[in-house]
Amino acid sequence: MSVDVLDYDEALAAFDPVLGLEVHVELNTASKMFCGCVNAFGAEPNTQTCPVCLGLPGSLPVVNGKAIESAIRIGLALNCSIAEWCRFARKNYFYPDMTKDFQTSQYDEPIAYDGWIDLDVDGETFRIEIERAHMEEDAGKLVHAGGSTGRIGDAAYSLVDYNRAGTPLVEIVTRPITGTGAKAPQVAKAYVSFLRDLMLSLGVSDVRMEQGSLRCDANVSLMPKGATEFGLRTETKNVNSLRSVERALTYEIQRQAAVLSSGGKVHQETRHWHEEGYTTPGRSKEQAEDYRYFPEPDLVPVAPSREWVEELRGTLPELPNLRRARLQGEWGFTDLELQDVVNAGALDLVAATVAAGASPQAARKWWTTELARRANETGVELAGLAITPAQVAELQALVDAGTVNDKLARQVIDGVLAGEGSPAAVVASRGLAVVSDAGALSAAVDAAIAANPDVAERIRAGKVQAAGALIGEVMKQMRGQADAGRVRELILAKLA
Amino acid sequence: MSILTASAAELSARLASGELSAREVAQAHLDQIEAVDDRVKAFLYVDGERALAAADAVDARRAAGEQLGPLAGIPLAMKDIFTMTGAPTTCGSRILEGWRPPYNSTITQKLIDAGVVVLGKTNMDEFAMGSSTENSGFFTTHNPWDNTRIPGGSGGGSAAALAAFEAPLAIGTDTGGSIRQPASVTGTVGVKPTYGGTSRYGVVAMASSLDTPGPCARSVLDAALLHSVMAGWDPRDSTSINAPVPDVVGAARSGDIAGMRIGVVTEFGGEGYQPGVEQRFREALAILEGLGAEIVEVSCPHFDYALAAYYLIMPSEVSSNLARFDAMRYGLRIGDDGQHSTEEVMNLTRGAGFGAEAKRRIIIGTYALSSGYYDAYYGSAQKVRTLITRDFDAAFGQVDVLVSPTTPTTAFTIGERVDDPLAMYKADLCTIPSNLAGNCAASIPCGLSPDDGLPVGFQVMAPPLADDRLYRVGAALERELASRWGGGLLDGLASSPAGAYLNVGGVR
Amino acid sequence: MALTAADVARLGELARIRLTDEELAHLAPQLDVILASVARVTEVAGADVPPTSHALPLTNVFRDDVVIPSLPAEAVLAAAPAVEDGRFRVPRILGEEA
Secondary structure (H helix, E strand, O other), rough: OOOOOOHHHHHHEEEEEEEEEEEEEEEOOOOOOOOOEEEEOOOOOOOEOOOOOOOOOOOOEEEEHHHHHHHHHHHHHHOOOOOOEEEEEEEEEEOOOOOOOEEEEEOOOOOEEEEEEEEEEEEEEEEEEEEEEEEEEOEEEEEEEOOOOOOOOOOEEEEEEEEOOOOOEEEEEEEEEEEOHHHHHHHHHHHHHHHHHHHHHHHOOOEEEEEHOEEEEEEEEEOOOOOOOOOOOOOEEOOHHHHHHHHHHHHHHHHHHHHHHOOOOOEEEEEEEEOOEEEEEOOOOOOOOOOEEEEEOOOOOOOOOOOHHHHHHHHOOOOOHHHHHHHHHHOOOOHHHHHHHHHOOOHHHHHHHOOOOOOHHHHHHHHHHHHHHHHHOOOOOOOOOOOOOHHHHHHHHHHHHHOOOOOHHHHHHHHHHHHOOOOHHHHHOOOOOOOOHHHHHHHHHHHHHHHHHHHHHHOOOOOOOHHHHHHHHHHHHOOOOOOOHHHHHHHHOOOO | OOOOOHHHHHHHHHHHOOOOOOOHHHHHHHHHHHHHHHHHHHEEEEEEHHHHHHHHHHHHHHHOOOOOOOOOEEEEEOOOOOOOOOOOOOOOOHHHOOOOOOOOOOOHHHHHHOOOOOEEOOOOOOHOOOOOOOOOOOOOOOOEEEEEEOOOOOOHHHHHHHOOOOEEEEEEOOOOOOHHHHHHOOEEEEEEOOOOOEEOOEEEEOOOOOOOEEEEEEEEEHHHHHHHHEEEEEEEOOOOOOOOOOOOHHHHHOOOOOOEEEOOOOOOOOHHHHHHHHHHHHHHHHHHHHHOOEEEEEEHHHHHHHHHHHHHHHHHHHHHHHHHOOOOOOOOOOOOOOOOOHHHHHHHHHHHHHHHHHHHHHHHHHHHHHHOOOOHHHHHHHHHHHHHHHHHHHHHOOOOOOEEEEEOOOOEEOOOOOHHHHHHHHHHOOOHHHHOOOEEEEEEEEOOOOOOOOOEOOOOOOEOHHHHHHHHHHHHHHHHHHHHHHHHHHHHHHOOOHHHHHOOOOOO | OOOHHHHHHHHHHHOOOOOOOOHHHHHHHHHHHEEEHOHHHHHHHOOOOOOOOOOOOOOOOEOOOOOOOOOOOHHHHHHOOOOOOEEEEEEEEOOOOO
C-alpha cells in the first residue's frame, strides 16, 4: 500500500487535528425497536423477523418503551438536556440491507442534546461536548459472496440476513473536538472506552465492539497551525476495537498531513480501516446523498414528562467521574496514581481487588505494572487476563505473609495465567514458597561469604551496600526462594 | 325473495332465522360474479372454494347453536390493498403481482372473526393512486351503470362490485376520496371514518397520514354495520385512536336530524361543477331542511388550497412508502442476469413494475422532499394542512355537519382524463380536505343527474370521532329519497334496460 | 422553476426508477404543470403557521418490551426472488460497505 504518510510528530508540528466521533450503541432490550421480535445475536438467518422489521407492505412500527427509557438514561448520563417533545423521522435511501429503504431515525429533533463529559487522558482533562444522542433502528446484515476476499469490491452477489433489522440503536455524536493536539488518537480511544464503561454501568448494552454492539465512526480533519477554519474531514469506518480507534486516527492524521503538506487537498469521504494498518477510500460519490428527511407519519411524537425524566435520573448509577473521585479519596491515591489506574483500564479491577482484601496500593501495583505488561505482550485487554481480582488479592496476602517475595510472586502469576489454579495451589505445586529453614539459609550465606572474600572484607569494613552482590548470590543459590531482607540481615550479622 | 338485491341487514335477518344458509348466499354471489364480472371487471381475484368453506363454517356454528354477530355469513368484496393470507395482494400493481402476504391485516382478521365471507380482492388504481381504476396495472373496471364509464377510484372495484350486486358489502381505503368518489359515481354508500378510527395495520400504505380504511355498501345501515365491525383501537397501529367506536348503527337506525345544523361549504360549487350534480345536491339539502335541519352557508377559505397541499403531502409520503418495492425481498425482479448490480436491478424493476401515475407521484414526492425544496413544498403544504384543520374547527363550531357534492361531476368516460393528470386530480376537490384534517366523511346517493342520468353523491362531513353524525344524516336522506323513489337508487338500475345484464331486475 | 428532462432523470435516480427517454420527455412538462399548480401553497403558508404532521394530537404511544414469536424462516423467504443458505440473495452491490 504505497500511500504517503507523514511522520506523526512532523504532522502534529504543522497541523492541529479536529476530531468528531459518532458512536452507535446497540441497546440490550429484550425485543426490537419497533416490533416484538427478539433482540439477540447469533441466531440462524432470518429466524428473528416479522412483517414489521421486514418492512412488509402494510406493516407498521410501534415504539419499544424500554428503548426510550434507555435512550433517556444515556442522555442524562451524558449530561444532556432531554427533549420535551420530539419525533422520529424517515431517512430515505436505498440499500439491500434496509427493509423499507428508509431508516426510521431522528433528524432535527433528537431525544437528547447539548451534553458533555470530561475525559482524563495522561493527566490532562478534556471536555468532550456531546451534540446529540438519538434513537434509530439497525439494518440487516450483508455477506458478500462469490469473490475471493469476502469484501464488497469483488463480490459476484450478496446475501442478506434481516435478523438484525430493527434492533434499537442510540447514536451519540460529539461536537468537533479541538485542542487535543498530539493526543488526539488517545483522546478518541479514551472517549470510546469511557462510553463503553458508561453503557455497562447503565446496563443498557453489552457494548462489545467485536460483536458490533458498540460501533465507532471516527472523523478527523487537520487545521494548519494558526488557521481558524476547519479542514475537510474523512470518516473512517470498520474500526472494531479500542486499539483500532487509536491506530486508525493516527494513520489518518499522518495520511492527511502528507496530502496537505504536498499541496494536495483532502477529499471529504468515507474510508475503510484495514487492521493491517491503513485506510482505503469508499466508492466516490458524484453527489452527496439527499436523505429527504421528513417526520415519520406512522409514529406519534415522544414527549417524556419531566416527572418521568427525573424518575429515570434517580435510576442512574454513580457516574464515572464521581465514582473515580470517591475511590481516589477512599484509597488515598495521588492524582497521578489514579491516572495510572484509569489509563491502564484497571479501575474496576483495582476496586474488586481491594474489595477482596488487598490494600489499594498493592492492587494498583499489580494491575498497572506486572499484569498490564503481560496484557500488552499477549495483546489482550486487562480484564481478559486469566487471573481474577480475588486471586490477585490472594497473591498479595501471600506476599504480606512472607510466603513468597515479589520475584516469586511473578512466577506464581505465570502459573495462574497458565491455568494451574489459585495462587496457593501454584505455590504448592511448583514449590515456590520462600524457604524459612534457618539452617539452609545460614549455610547458603556462609557459602556466599566464603566464595567472595573481597566483598566480605569490604562489608566488614563498613560498606554495607556491598552486601547486595552477596544477597544476589544467595538468592541464586536458593533459586529465589528466600526473603531478601532476611538474607541481608544474616549477612550483616555474620560479618559484623 | 332475491338474495342479490337484499341488503346485508336483510340477509343477516334471513340467515339468523334459518330461511337462508350462508352457503346459498355465498353461492348466489359467486354465480353473479361469474355471470357479470367479464363485463364489470370488478375483481382481480376470486376464491370460490375459500368463500364456500367460510360460509359452511358459519352454517356449522349456527347449527351448533352459537350466537353469531350480525355480519356472519355475509359476503364481502375486499379492495386488493388489504393483506390476507392464502390469497394474493397486488394493490393493483405489476410490481406485487402474485405476492402472498404471510399475515392478515387487523381488519381482515376482524372480518374473518365476525364470520364475514370474503369473496375475493377487488381492482383498484395502482397503490391507490387515481380516481378511475385506469391506473390499475391489470385492467380498468367498468361502471355498472354505463360500462363505457369509470367506476371511480382508487376503490372502483369495490364500488362496482356493490353496484353490480356481486357483493352486498365491500371495504376500501380513502386517502383523498378513494372510497367516497367511487361511491358517488356508482350510486352506493362509501364512508371515510375518522383517521385512526380504523386500523391501518396490514393495509398497504399509500400516504400514511391520510390513509383511512372504511366500509362500502348499498345502504347506510349496511355501511354502519360494517363500520362497527371494522373500527376500534389497534395496538399494532400507533396512529390508532384509543376511544370507543361511536354508535354508528344506532345513528343509522334513528336518522333523526331535527335541530341539526348543517353547513354548506361555499367553496364547493360553481365553476367546474356539473349543473345536474349541483341541482341534485340542492334538492337533497331541501329534503334535509324539510326534516328539521337548519341549513347555513359556511366559508372555509383555505379549502381552495387543499388540492395543492394534498398533491404535495401525498406524493411525498408515497415516494417513501413505495421505496420498499426494490426487488430484494418479494415482488417483481427484473434484470438479475449476474451482470447487473443491485442498483440496476432496482432501477429496472421499478421502471417496469410501476405505472405512469405511480412514477409521476413518486418523482413529485422525491422532488418535494429534496433538500432545498422541502420548505417551499412539503413544509408549506403541512402548514396549509394546519389552516384547513382550523377552517374545519371554526366551521364545526357553528354547525354539526358540513355538506357538499361528493365530486364535481358524474362518472366520466374511460379514457377521457387519463392523459390529463390535473383534470383527473380535480375529481377529489371536495373529498381531500377531510383527509388532510383527519375528520370523517361519507358519500350518500342523492339521485341521478338530470343531464346524463348518472348517479350523484351527497357528501356529509363531521368532526373527528363524530362518525355517528354521518350515519344519522345519511339515513335521514336515504329514507326520504327511498320513499319518494319507491326504493333505492340501485333498484332503479336493476330494473332498467341499462342494468338488464345484471339480471337482478324487479324482484324485491 | 422549469423542470428539465435531466432534472427528472436525476430524480429518477434518487428514486431508483429507470425512466426511458420517452418517459423523461413526457414527464418533465407534466410535472412542471403539476408543480406550478401546487406551488400556490406558499401563498398562505406564513411563518407563523405551525406545520401539521399528524391529524391526531396523540403522543407517547409505546409497547412493552416483550418478545413475541417471529415468523418462521420459510414464511419469510417464501416470496423471495432468490434465496441461498437461508438468506435473501441479491445482485452485487456497487455502493460502499457500511
